[in-house]
Each structure stands twice: as structure tokens, then as C-alpha cells.
């Protein structure tokens with residue numbers, strides 16, 4: 001009995017280790033090929049039709065994915081908060097169906113980020129914002145009427161925080177938050193929350209600016225007399 005139990009536990013541990021291993025580290029990107037492509041670590045392709053669509057939508061000329069049946073999906077499991085999910089989508093003679101981009105914290109219960117009852121007939125670039133708690137996103141042909149859906153150029157970005165140095169804090173005036181190092185071409189956003197107890201905390205953007213290659217000062221022009229917690233986020237589109 002002991003041995004059997006140990007064996008079962010050993011197998012569970014092995015499965016858990018495998019599940020942890022199969023998570024994408026952000027950022028993660030896939031442009032193609034799809035039907036016979038090798039999914040990156042943490043990605044699952046299920047039911048993709050073929051051949052891949054050409055010309056593709058991301059311009060890399062490595063095909064766009066063909067989702068051609070109810071339940072076909074592309075899923076990404078990842079191990080840290082994501083800031084942005086971008087992709088190309090196209091409906092091909094699509095009618096009477098539902099296509100959904102969803103997120104999940106556990107891979108079991110899913111919430112729609114965007115529902116398409118009429119996906120664009122010309123390939124369109126889309127940007128969605130997963131919640132910080134999400135660890136899964138998927139593109140799923142929820143129910144097929146007629147036609148297919150093409151998906152291409154999927155990018156999932158990491159939520160990047162930088163270390164702000166607060167140089168000044170005044171009540172009823174301006175709170176200035178200095179960031180010591182910024183990168184040219186990137187965008188930084190100053191956000192505040194009045195409490196860290198809520199899960200997730202509610203962050204409100206108050207300023208944003210482009211990186212300078214050096215320091216950057218972001219300002220909250222109208223702080224109140226209540227306490228505010230600040231963070232600076234790399235929100236480069």
C-alpha cells in the first residue's frame with residue numbers, strides 16, 4: 001500500500017513539474033507556421049486546418065493559422081502578469097458563428113476578452129489587455145456557423161515595471177516621480193492607487209511620457225490629501 005501511494009504521489013509531482021515547465025516566459029511571440037509549426041513552450045495548437053493561409057497577415061510570409069471547426073483553439077499558458085495581447089484576425093466567409101479571445105487564471109474557468117460575431121473581412125490588427133491575474137489566454141472558435149477564422153502574429157507582452165525614485169511629494173500641489181533610467185522609444189506611465197488591499201489593486205494612470213535614454217520625471221498634478229501609492233509601468237505599444 002505504501003509503495004502504491006508513493007508511486008501515485010510521484011506521478012502527480014511529475015505531472016505538476018511538467019505543467020510548470022510548459023509555461024511561456026514573457027514576452028512570447030509566434031508568427032507561423034501554424035498547422036505543422038512547432039508551438040513555442042507553453043503554447044498549444046488544437047485542430048488547426050491547413051494549409052496555412054498565404055499571404056499571411058503579419059507580413060512575415062510564414063502563414064496565418066486556419067481555425068475551421070468548433071473548438072479549434074490556440075492557447076498560451078504563461079507564468080507572470082501580461083500587459084498586452086496583440087494579433088491579427090480575419091473572418092473568411094464567416095457567418096453565424098462566434099469566435100472568442102479569452103483569458104483564465106487557472107486554465108479551467110474562462111472569461112472573454114473579446115467576442116467576434118462578425119470578424120473583420122480584411123485582416124485587422126487587434127490589441128487586448130489581459131488582467132494581471134491571468135495566466136492563460138486562448139483564441140477559440142466557440143461555435144462555427146459557416147466559414148473560417150484566420151489568426152496570425154500573436155504577441156503576448158510582459159508587464160514591465162521600472163523602479164521609480166520619488167523626488168518630491170507635496171499635498172495639494174504636484175507629486176513628481178523621477179525615473180532614473182529610461183529607454184529611448186519606450187513609453188512610461190505613472191499610475192496611482194489609493195489602496196493595495198484590493199485584488200487586483202485598481203491603478204489609475206495620471207501621466208505618461210517617452211523614454212529619454214536617461215532620466216524622466218512624471219507628475220501627478222492633482223493629488224488629494226489621501227495617501228496614494230505610485231508605480232511606473234513600461235507601457236510601450
Ligand SMILES: [Ca+2]
Nearest residue numbers: 031032056063
Ligand atoms: Ca505569419
Ligand SMILES: [Ca+2]
Nearest residue numbers: 047068069072
Ligand atoms: Ca479544425
